[in-house]
Amino acid sequence: MVKKLLALQILVVMPQGILKKDCSLDQSNRCRIEWPSTQVLSAPETVHWAVTFACDAACPDCYVRRHQFKFTTELATKDALKVIDKIAAAGVFQLAIGGGEPFLRADLAALVTRAWERNLVVHLTTGRYQHKPSNFRKIIKYIKCLQIGIKADILLEQPQKEREKLSWVIELSGEQGISVGANLILSRSVIDRFERIVALLSAAGFEQVTLLR
Numbered sequence: 001m002v003k004k005l006l007a008l009q010i011l012v013v014m015p016q017g018i019l020k021k022d023c024s025l026d027q028s029n030r031c032r033i034e035w036p037s038t039q040v041l042s043a044p045e046t047v048h049w050a051v052t053f054a055c056d057a058a059c060p061d062c063y064v065r066r067h068q069f070k071f072t073t074e075l076a077t078k079d080a081l082k083v084i085d086k087i088a089a090a091g092v093f094q095l096a097i098g099g100g101e102p103f104l105r106a107d108l109a110a111l112v113t114r115a116w117e118r119n120l121v122v123h124l125t126t127g128r129y130q131h132k133p134s135n136f137r138k139i140i141k142y143i144k145c146l147q148i149g150i151k152a153d154i155l156l157e158q159p160q161k162e163r164e165k166l167s168w169v170i171e172l173s174g175e176q177g178i179s180v181g182a183n184l185i186l187s188r189s190v191i192d193r194f195e196r197i198v199a200l201l202s203a204a205g206f207e208q209v210t211l212l213r
Contacts, residue, residue, distance in 0.1 A: 009039070043091035046123075051080065051111065052100040057127050059151060061185040064100055077107040081114050088118035094144075098125035109138050116142040125149065125183065129165035133172060140178050147210065149183045152190045152197050159200050166204040181208035 005011040053064055053071040075083065087095060095115050102108055103126055115122045122142060127149040140146060148169065155162045170180045182201050184190060190197060201209060 010041070010045075043093075045092075046094040046096055047087050047092050048096045048098065049083075050099050051075075051097055051102050051108070052105050054104045055099060055101040055127070056104065057101065057151075059127065059149065060153070061187055074105075077110060080107070080111055084111065084114045084118060084120070088115070088120055092120065094121040094123060096123040096125065101127055103128050103131065103139075109135075109142075112139055112142040123147065127151075129162070129169055131169070131172075136172060137176065140173055141176050143178060145179045145181065146173050147181045147183050149185075150197075150201065152184065152187075152193075155197060155200055156193060163200060163204045166201075166206070170205040179208070180206065181210055182206045183210050183212055185212045 002011065006013070050064070052074050053068050054074075055062070055064065055068075058065070084095070097108075097112065097115075102124060105111070112122050112124065121144045123145045124139070124143045125147040129148065146169075148166065151162075166182075173180045184197065184201075198209060
C-alpha cells in the first residue's frame with residue numbers, strides 16, 4: 001500500500017538531512033522546515049463532518065455525549081447544503097458524515113444527494129442497526145461506504161438478536177453495492193473479549209472492522 005501511495009505521489013519521501021541540528025528556530029522555538037518543492041495535495045483528501053450532535057442512544061464509550069451540552073444547535077438544511085458545495089469546490093475527495101446520529105436529521109437524504117451530485121465520495125457512520133427499508137435505500141444509494149458503530153456489550157449479551165439486526169443492515173446495503181464496516185471502540189472490556197466479538201461480527205457478515213481508541 002505504501003508503494004502505491006508513493007507511486008501516486010500522495011506520500012513523498014522527505015530528502016535526507018531536512019532537519020539539521022543547527023537549523024534556525026521560529027518564534028515558537030520550533031525548527032524551521034524546508035519543505036520539498038514537489039507538488040502537494042490541493043485540498044484535504046477527506047473531510048469528517050458531524051452533521052448533528054443529537055443521538056437517541058446512550059453508548060458508554062461515546063465521545064460526543066461528554067461534550068453534547070456545548071453543541072445545542074445545528075446547521076439548517078440550506079446552510080448545510082452550502083457547506084457541501086464549498087467542500088466540493090475546494091477539491092475535497094471524500095466526505096465522511098457522522099454525528100451524533102446522522103439518521104436523526106430529517107434532511108439527511110438531501111445532504112447525501114447533494115454531496116453525490118458534487119462528485120464527493122460519501123461515507124456515513126451510524127449507530128443504528130434498524131431502519132425503514134424505503135428511507136434507508138433512499139439514502140445509501142448515494143454513499144460509498146457505511147460504517148456501523150458496534151455496541152459490544154449488547155452484542156455479547158444478546159449475540160443472536162444483535163447479529164440478526166446487523167446481518168439485515170449488511171444485506172440491505174449489499175443490494176445497493178454498498179460496503180459495510182464495523183467501528184469497534186477498544187475499551188478494556190472489548191480487548192478482553194476481542195476474539196469473541198470479532199467472531200460475532202464476522203458471522204454477521206462484516207468483512208472490515210475499524211478499531212478506534
